[in-house]
Amino acid sequence: MPLQVTNSPFNQEQSDLLNQLLPSLSPSQKMWLAGYLAATEQAAPAGTAVQQSPGGSAHASKDVTILYGSQTGNAQGLAQKSGRKLEENGFKVTVSSMSDFKPNSLKKLENLLIAVSTHGEGDPPDNALTFHEFLHGKRAPKLEGLRYSVLSLGDSSYEQFCQTGKEFDSRLEELGASRLAPREDCDLDYDEPAAEWLEKVLAELQGAEAQCPSNDKEITYSGESTYTRTNPFHAEILESINLNGRGSDKETTHLELSLEGSGLSYEPGDSLGIYPENDPALVNLIIEEMKWDEDETVKVNKQGETKSLKEALTSNFEITVLTKPLVEQAAKLTGGKELGELLAREEELKTYMKGRDLLDLLTDFGPWNGTAQDVLNILRKIPGRLYSIASSLEANPDEVHLTIGAVRYESYGRSRSGVCSILCAERLQPGDTIPVYVQSNQNFKLPEDGDTPIIMIGPGTGIAPFRSFMQEREEKGAGGESWLFFGDRHFVTDFLYQTEWQKWLKDGVLTKMDVAFSRDTAEKVYVQHRMLENSKELYEWIQSGAIVYVCGDEKNMAHDVHNTLIAILIQEGKMAKEEAEAYIAEMQQQKRYQRDVY
Incomplete structure (x- = not known):
């Protein structure tokens, strides 16, 4: 039956062309054309008017905003990759740090995706603080027209696992927004659940009409470099030096690695991830405790890759940290009631897990049912350890340097050690290789203008x-x-890179240096004390546009430094406490106060 202008949306010229073409097409050509037209309609650019068919509904908006809150760069990386994937599927995407986003624009959005990590004891990352405060405040608008979904990153060994993501998710719901897809709470091994989350979001954004059979089983990201977090480069150890002098009670390893042939690059402020191996002594103790066969073949991933049990416990699974999800799964493998009873006593459980490992769990409870494979199935993958890069690629082509403090301690009658720090201090030798990847951190960067003054703590x-x-x-x-501003315990043994700093000071590359060695004086002196001693000049530097950088322990040092900066603003700037806090918040917003804390 020929097309008529009167019974179709086409004009006379279009109808004539279609009437000439359609009779000449075979059934397979017509089927292909139908699929092609559906696909091109699905991928129409944002802003293109879509004619509404009689009785039908207009297509959903193609505009998607992705906001990220990220301390180390993981959430930012996932946000950017998700944005590229959505663009490949025809969406118009805006990816932004929460600190760069104008909160008042929220009510204009139709589709919002949030990728956010939880920092410290359940806190938002630094670049999410302002947005988090706005959204949970009285000025937050009603968002009935908004569709959203949250990708939350965390570490299940912390009590407040994925807390920031949970707070964003519930608050958006309170404000009237509707979920595109359920929130996904990701542990340290986040790649697969993040990909599954994006697949669900993409399906909802495209709508049921866009669903068609596909051979793609998971979301993949294009444009990644050859070596990544999921495909690390095996870097050769060039040099390993203990930076502490004889007699020090600390051991700090300066590690130099070769990146030759990797194509990896980095900028000052980025981190290097290392996938370490567990201590062979701990692996042996676990195998002996369970009376397992170390040569038994076991599966180490969903793809069915196999290794010997000893190799799997050494290279693939985390055995030094207890988490509540692990204890819950372990309770199903024991014939006794004690572990289930412990799970019911929240405070006792938290106390038990702190400072204990898998060997403690296997020793303290039982009898254990199931096989070695059953136990491996409830363990997390061994996570990469991130270390701030201590070198410039401009100054050291094809190399990357790290500064790693050895962690050793006694707990519950047994010597314990940091998985990666002791591997680097004791077992890695020049010529060995170790799997690494570069973790970009856009939240800790030198200013583009080299004339900008900087303060480093x-x-x-x-x-x-x-x-x-x-x-x-x-x-x-x-x-x-x-x-x-640098501090440690003793000047003689613990002044890390002392000769380099003194040379930079002499050559004028470094303008000023203040040090604090806490054990060299009767009263302990820390970097925040040196800051207060120089409060007037420090305030003048800040007023002249200096960028303040803080790196190190968040719970103690960074907290004290933050409060000291506020105290200096109150003292030297004659500000009220609320004004000083607002000033610091504005500095963070302007990227004039950056922290790399852990």
Whole structure:
């Protein structure tokens, strides 16, 4: 039956062309054309008018905003990858840090995706603080027209697992927004659940009409470099040096690795991830405790890859940390009631898990049912350890340097150690290789203008990124002033990279340096005390546009430094406490106060 102008949306010329074409097409050609037209309609650019058919509904908006809150760069990386995937599927995507997003624009959005990590004890990342405060405040608008979904990153060994993501998810619902897809709470091994979350979001955004059979079983991201977090590069150890002097009660390893042939690049402020191996002594103790066969073949992933049990416990699974999900799964494998009873006593459970590992769990409870494979199935993958990069690629082509403090302690009658730090301090030798990947951190970067003054506060291994800053500035001939606050225990044994800092100071690359060695004086002195001693000049630097960088322990040092900055603003700037806090918040918003804390 020929098309008529009167019974179709086509004009006379279009109808004539279609009437000439359609009779000549075979059934398979017509089927292909129908699929092609559906696909091109699905991928129409944002803003293109879609004619509404009689009785039908207009297509949903193609505009998607992705906001990220990220401390180390993981959430940011996932947000950017998700944005690229959505663009490949025809959506118009805006990806932004929460700190760069104008909260008042929320009510204009139709589709919002949030990727956010939880920092410290359930806190938002630094670049999510302002947005989090706005959304949970009285000024937050009603959002009945908004569709959203939250991808939440965390670590299940912390009590407040994925707390920030949970708070964003529930608050958006309170404000009237509707979920595109359920919130996904990701543990340290986040790649697969994040991909599944995006697949669900994409399906909802495209709508049921766009669903058709596909051979793609999971979301993949294009444009990634060859070596990534999921495909690490095996870097050769070039040099391993203990930076602490004889007699020190600390051991800090300066590690130099080769990136030759990897194609990996980094900027000062980025981190290097290392996939470590567990201590062979601990692996042996677990195998002996369970009377397992170390040569038994076991599966190590969903793809069915196999290894010997000993190799799997050494290279693939986390055995040094207890989490509530692990204990819950373990309770199903024991014939006794004690572990189930412990799970019912929340405070006792938290106390038990702190400082204990898998060997403790296997020793303290039982009898254990199931096989070695059953136990492996409830363990997390061994996570990468992130270390602030201590070198500039400009100054050290094809190399990356790290500063790693050895962790050793006694707990519950047994010696314990940091998985990666002791691997680097004791077992890695020049010529060995180790799997690594670069973790970009856009929240801790040198200013583009080399004339901008910078203030660096980094005690202990927090000195690492500032070594990279100085190497970079020296290579590029940056003219801006720079001021270092460094602290450790003893001047003689613990002044990390002392000769380098003194040379930079002599050559004028570093303008000013103040140090605090806490065990060299009767009264302990820390970097925040040196800051207060120089409060007037420090305030003048800040007023002149200096960027303040803090690197190191968040719970103690970074907290004290933050409060000291507020105290200096109150004292020297004659501000009220609320004004000083607002000033600091504005500095964070402007990226003039950046922290790399852990």
